[in-house]
Amino acid sequence: MASRFNAQQQETLVAWLMVSPALILLLAFLILPFAMAFGLAFTNQRLISPNPTEYVGGRNFARLLTVRLLTLDPVVDEAGRAVRDEAGSLTYPAVREYTRGNPNYPQYDGLQEWRTFPWGQKRLVLLAGDAVFMKSIVNILYFVIFVVPIQSGLALLLALIVNQRTPGVNLFRTVYFMPTVVSLVVVSILWRFIYDGNNGLLNNLLSALTFGNFEKRDWLGSPATAMPAIMGMSVWQGVGFHMVIWLAGLQTIPGVLYEAASVEGANAWQKFRYVTWPGLRNTAIFILITITIAAFGLFDQINVMTRGGPLDSTTTIMFQAFIRGYEKQDIAYGSAIAVVFFMMVLVVALVQRYVTREQA
Amino acid sequence: MLIFTTMTAAVGHGASKTVQGRRAGLALFIRYLLMLLLGIFFLFPIVFMLVSSLKPDFQLLQDSGTLRAFLPVGDLSLDNYREAFERVPTARFIFNSMLVTTLTVLLGLVVNSMAGFALAAMQWQGRNAVLTLIISTLIIPGGTVAIPLLLIVSRLPWFGLDGLHWGWFNTYHVMIIPFIAGAFPIFLFVQFF
Numbered sequence: 307m308a309s310r311f312n313a314q315q316q317e318t319l320v321a322w323l324m325v326s327p328a329l330i331l332l333l334a335f336l337i338l339p340f341a342m343a344f345g346l347a348f349t350n351q352r353l354i355s356p357n358p359t360e361y362v363g364g365r366n367f368a369r370l371l372t373v374r375l376l377t378l379d380p381v382v383d384e385a386g387r388a389v390r391d392e393a394g395s396l397t398y399p400a401v402r403e404y405t406r407g408n409p410n411y412p413q414y415d416g417l418q419e420w421r422t423f424p425w426g427q428k429r430l431v432l433l434a435g436d437a438v439f440m441k442s443i444v445n446i447l448y449f450v451i452f453v454v455p456i457q458s459g460l461a462l463l464l465a466l467i468v469n470q471r472t473p474g475v476n477l478f479r480t481v482y483f484m485p486t487v488v489s490l491v492v493v494s495i496l497w498r499f500i501y502d503g504n505n506g507l508l509n510n511l512l513s514a515l516t517f518g519n520f521e522k523r524d525w526l527g528s529p530a531t532a533m534p535a536i537m538g539m540s541v542w543q544g545v546g547f548h549m550v551i552w553l554a555g556l557q558t559i560p561g562v563l564y565e566a567a568s569v570e571g572a573n574a575w576q577k578f579r580y581v582t583w584p585g586l587r588n589t590a591i592f593i594l595i596t597i598t599i600a601a602f603g604l605f606d607q608i609n610v611m612t613r614g615g616p617l618d619s620t621t622t623i624m625f626q627a628f629i630r631g632y633e634k635q636d637i638a639y640g641s642a643i644a645v646v647f648f649m650m651v652l653v654v655a656l657v658q659r660y661v662t663r664e665q666a
Numbered sequence: 667m668l669i670f671t672t673m674t675a676a677v678g679h680g681a682s683k684t685v686q687g688r689r690a691g692l693a694l695f696i697r698y699l700l701m702l703l704l705g706i707f708f709l710f711p712i713v714f715m716l717v718s719s720l721k722p723d724f725q726l727l728q729d730s731g732t733l734r735a736f737l738p739v740g741d742l743s744l745d746n747y748r749e750a751f752e753r754v755p756t757a758r759f760i761f762n763s764m765l766v767t768t769l770t771v772l773l774g775l776v777v778n779s780m781a782g783f784a785l786a787a788m789q790w791q792g793r794n795a796v797l798t799l800i801i802s803t804l805i806i807p808g809g810t811v812a813i814p815l816l817l818i819v820s821r822l823p824w825f826g827l828d829g830l831h832w833g834w835f836n837t838y839h840v841m842i843i844p845f846i847a848g849a850f851p852i853f854l855f856v857q858f859f
Contacts, residue, residue, distance in 0.1 A: 314789075317788055317789060317790055318790035318791050318792075320784075320788070321784040321788040321790035321793065322784075322790070322792070324780045324781060324783065324784035324788075325780070325781040325784045325785065325796055327777045327780065327781070327847070328777045328778055328780070328781035328800075328847040328852060329781070329796065329800075329847075331777065331843070331844075331846055332800065332803060332847045332848075332849065334818070334844075335811075335815060335818070335843070335844035335845075336803055336806060336811060336847075336849075337799075337803060337806075338814075338818065339811040339813075339815040339817075339818055340803075340806050340810060340811050340814070342814035342817070342818070343810055343811065343813065343814045346813075346814055346817070351817070353816065353817065353820065464704065467697065467700060467701060467704070468701065470697070472694065472697070472698075475701075478701045478704070478705055481705045481708055481709055482704065482705070482708050484708060484709070484712060485708060485711075485712070488712070493711075496711055496712075496714075496715050497711065499714075499718075500711060500714070505730050506730070507711075507714060507735060510730050510732075510735075514732070542707075542708070542711070546708070599807060602807075603807055603808070603809050605809065623809075624809045627809060627813060631812070631813035631816070632812075632813065632816060637813055637814070637816070640813040641813050641814060644809060644810040644811075644812070644813055644814075645810070647807065647809060647810060648806070648807060648810045651805075651807055652805065655805070
């Protein structure tokens, strides 16, 4: 009896049956929610709500991204002289007089104070639709600018050091990789002890090293040190993983090239500059892009260690998406944050691809 | 560098060997010293965690300024572990983690390897389109889908032993099913086959 299908049709059918479980799961739990993020961002959807969901246009994005500059002149009395407070400083009108339903300034209505700068006699106030979100963008850029070069550079250095066939080198590779294996939540709790303001390990260590001259500080409790503390801990945790990727790249470089360089009389630096570095090109691009994307997504450490504080100095985009979307159950606003986040990551990845493109 | 090589060459073959040997020995020593210092940097928080888990609270604070923080000395016991199991159902937590991990990995192996094989080793219409779709999902950050995913799983049906339910919150399957398939594992399988 002849088969109803020919061999080619049969193979196509079997192949579709084999990919369909994965494809259906990816469609349902990755592609659909991704598409929904774009749709939901234009609605007022909440997790649980008695009211029907409505289309609200770009309102969520407008609130997220609006930034305006307000210039405040010093307060003057009837005679035109500046009113000074008890300390003799100039006084300024309160920002809320402009942002709370003032009919003369509809463009400032509902905005929040983000930052204030002195400008001669005047005072410049940056207003934002969502000041905390603006702070989270600044914070994440601060984090990315420091963590990406430090982590990738340190990882390369580690890889170069352990890329040798000396006895015991495997032990060191394992030790450097170890923090990566521990869960980020566990690592975050551990580092909270290390950074503790009273009896933290770091304070005591610095105090012992300087014979008691070091003034103890609350690393996670002060806006100036909280983010650098999280950077340090993040690099410590993540650098081992990228060391392994660098190491894989290093081992694809044929040893003959180094021998040839030695014959030519190249020193260690020249060997690195003209043999190792060109050979690591693709690895470098991969590491740069993955570290950057991971750094933009900073969340676990913040959630466990600081919850965005103190004074919003460590809040990040992903943490805001979580707070708004999950804790405050405002799915639509959280989705709008997620879309802005995706756009930022996409732009950065494309720029990095362009900058590191193959030169003809 | 150049001067140094010419000098050693001038001194003669035998002398050059010992100088080079000494230099190599010194380089090796510095390398090991560096590896050791870095090892301490990566290991000290983990050692601190392990050692502290054996100490009572007051001693942990007392030791934290000295080297004793990293040494298993003083009043050591497994009391902290006993308490962890008594105060909260830690055994249950471990069981949950093991169950979720095992099922996700096993199901993921089956689903992803099957897809990877079909995409790598079979000839069929639509292959390139499906491969492109799956690879392009690599760019989607986990954070972007988290919130809509929350909305989706809150409204999915489930047929349990006691009938039909709506919403997947607080269940095992909500921690497993959305995380079985992944573009990255499929990609690795495609490369392998």
